[in-house]
Amino acid sequence: MATQTPFFSSISRLYPHVRPILPRLVLGLLSALLASVVALTIPQVLRVLVNESLRPGGRADAVWSASLVILGLGVAEAGLVALRRQFVINPATTVETRMRVSLYGHLQDLTVSFHDRWGSGQLLSRAMTDLNFLRRWMAFGAIMLVVTTLTVVIGVVVMFSMSWQLALIFLAAAVPIMIYGFRFRTRYSKVARRSQDQAGDLATTVEESVHGIRVLKAFGRSREALENFNEQAEELRQTEIAKAKHLAVFSLVVTLLPELALGSGLVVGVLLASNGDLSIGSLVAFFATAAVIAAPVEFCGMLLAMALTAKTAIDRHYEVMDAMNTITSPEDPRRPDVLKGAVSFRNVAFAFQDAPDKPILKDITLDIAPGETMALVGITGSGKSALLQLVPRLYEVTAGAITIDGVDLREFSVEELRTVVAVAFEDTTLFSSSVRHNVLLGAPGASSEAHREEANRDEALEEALDVAQAHFAYSLPDGVDTLIGEEGLSLSGGQRQRIALARAIAARPKVLVLDDPLSALDVNTEERVEHRLREVLADTTTLIVAHRPSTVALADRVALLKDGRIAAVGTHAELLARDSHYRYVIASLDPEPRDLDSELHDPDLSDLDAEEISR
Known part of the structure; x- marks a missing residue:
């Protein structure tokens, strides 16, 4: 099990990547926050409507005015939500791409000994699944977690302004939620990490099985491979079920306790209204406000789970990025005056x-x-x-x-x-490309002029294939431009070795x-x-x-x-x-x-x- 790091310590490591798009994210955050403020304004319109227009002697046209105001607020809220998406989606995908390219570049630099220790599926899951999740969290989860928190705080302040007695009842439900939330965070972080690691192991198994499919078939071990994969898949399924159970219990707590508080508050509110300590409009506005912030309260379970999974994804990403490349160039490189090749x-x-x-x-x-x-x-x-x-x-x-x-x-x-x-x-390791690309992989450029460079590279290709006795390449369906498939497995062992040898020769x-x-x-x-x-x-x-x-x-x-x-x-x-x-x-x-x-x-x-x- 990897060492657990503090949440904000992990999240802060994203700052260098997020800094270039921070203005766009802030604008997206403000748009989402304004949308929540607009939603909280609607209950206040209802309060005025009930207190001023729906009492005996009230003006009928005020109902239409209030309806138009509420319609306008609803349209404004929808527009702000759309604006939030416009602000954050493109920058978040840019950060994802840059982090993925940075990870790939770092993997290219790391030593062979590093790759000896790491399964390819683990690296693949970090480059694809983890970064994809981070992008979704930056574009949605992080912003909505902040907006949800501020919405609840603002809503509670508004509720106190209308009735401190009812607000205290509602706030009392927050104490057990906070206590359970701390326990949920610790447990969910561990199971989320286990899930992502198991997914990486499963990806490694799939990759190894696909690459070794000829061996599995030749030895009749497809069933054993399937059974092994089934065991790993079942372990992952059980971990995902454990995640779902933790989240379900947390969702139960954050949904049930506020609803119980509202039920109790309704009884107390009716009593206060009957005694004249609370206006009907304020009572309606209080529960309308409670309805507005109820959704964020219920939603916070999923948002917290997203945040914890994102924290795990960041930890996994930096496990690779923090790996040191011990084989590096010196600050002042040297080379022989005349390169002869004496070793x-x-x-x-x-x-x-x-x-x-x-x-x-x-x-x-x-x-x-x-x-x-x-x-x-x-x-x-x-x-x-x-x-x-x-x-x-x-x-x-x-x-x-x-x-x-x-x-x-x-x-x-x-x-x-x-x-x-x-x-x-x-x-031999060949790439899923043409014979030409594989052979010329390490060939030096011959000239800055494109046509001369192409001509020289063609000459180098022909010579390398001739030296390696790889003339078969010209008889392939598309000649040297034939795609040879993943790892060149469409070729025989001798053919693959000759292509690999030609690649070394072409490097001169x-x-x-x-x-x-x-x-x-x-x-x-x-x-x-x-x-x-x-x-x-x-x-x-x-x-x-x-x-x-x-x-x-x-x-x-x-x-x-x-x-x-x-x-x-x-x-x-x-x-x-x-x-x-x-x-x-x-x-x-x-x-x-x-x-x-x-x-x-x-x-x-x-x-x-x-x-x-x-x-």
Whole structure:
């Protein structure tokens, strides 16, 4: 359970966002308040009408005059309500959009370790549901809560001016309402927070199930997934019922007690009128005023619930916004005078934030020359992937330093570092867009002239697809402009990996980091990719995690990792000759897979029939 913060402390955090639209909100508040004042004026017209015109000898035309006044007041009230909406709706949606964009931008800046800890559904619910609710609360709930409070205060003052005895009876009902309201606020805040967190967990489950639908179907686990979802949905339903019960009891209290007070007041009022201590007009006006403020009193339960839910939404929003980005650019960034791509690891250690006493990497020292291809091998859990992710600063080293051409990575601007270093992962992530957009995601602009830039980007696209042996893209229905669907799942595994590799190549990096991005390719395709990489990126330093002997053999040198340390460095042949653990690792590497998609597009294999390929 998250720590509970004071209500006004949470609400005050909205001020920087609300400040630009504050004049419009104030005008909306004044419009709503004037509408309530107009509504409270109508009973006073009735009082004058009853006392002056409906008694013996009163003027008949006064009834028509009073009717016209009441009609005018009613039209004025409706106009003021409409004006309130005009003042607040557009600014509130502007604040919602700005907060959503700010949240998204902050999520882009936050470290990978932050995203490792947070479910995507929780972030999605904060970006959509919570901010949508905040917009509705700013445009309606907050204004009406203030107006309702002021309406009740003004109404009670007016009631005291007419009859202090009846007003005291009505006011007596407020004491238990205030006492119960305090308890309601505490209980409802907790259950509202639990509801919003459970909704976020449910969204995470839906997203995971949709992304993993092939796995669920392949293993026949759709029913189990449904049962798990049903349990979570039922927990959320029970929480929503608990919210509804709290609100229902509060609504019962704020509705029943004023009605009982009015019933008692009616008896006392009749007695006062019969004794001549209260005029009939004042009695009518008193109860008409009570009727006007009865609706706000009954409505305050819902408004208070909205305010408490909004407070929870703000807390949830700032849980993300308060998260610190620990991987930042220095105030005075540096870069090498000449960028060659020499990468050096100096006594590097790394441990995850939630397990600082269990380092993944220890005392890593390694030098990679410009243009050299270095393969990393080791058994599962030796720290290969963790080492790669330190180079683009997806994670930060715990100790030691990594340099490019003698400059510490932490002295680079983060943005520039990630143009110098490009990454392709084994688990490819593609976006629901065209092949062109996915490949050119990190490609630098070639010129300020639009037509030249477009021509250069097309050239970069063609070259990247050629190097990655992703020629299949041209045979898709719309060629490279074909939409490949969410996460590129309409493509085969080998196709996705080649698009991801093409994306890294199109970035034209000086350092290329490859986390076994060719695992789904057959040996022939892998060899062609490596050959083209050497041609096009001859000056690019490459650091690659290898899980297959063929990938290792294509590297200039190999670094063997064992228990988070560099155990040996040398060529493939040298390590085979002198290191028994290296021989064990090579023997345990994955067998060479055959990517049928690649083979079907291979001109050397085009004459083979399906039976031969399937062997």
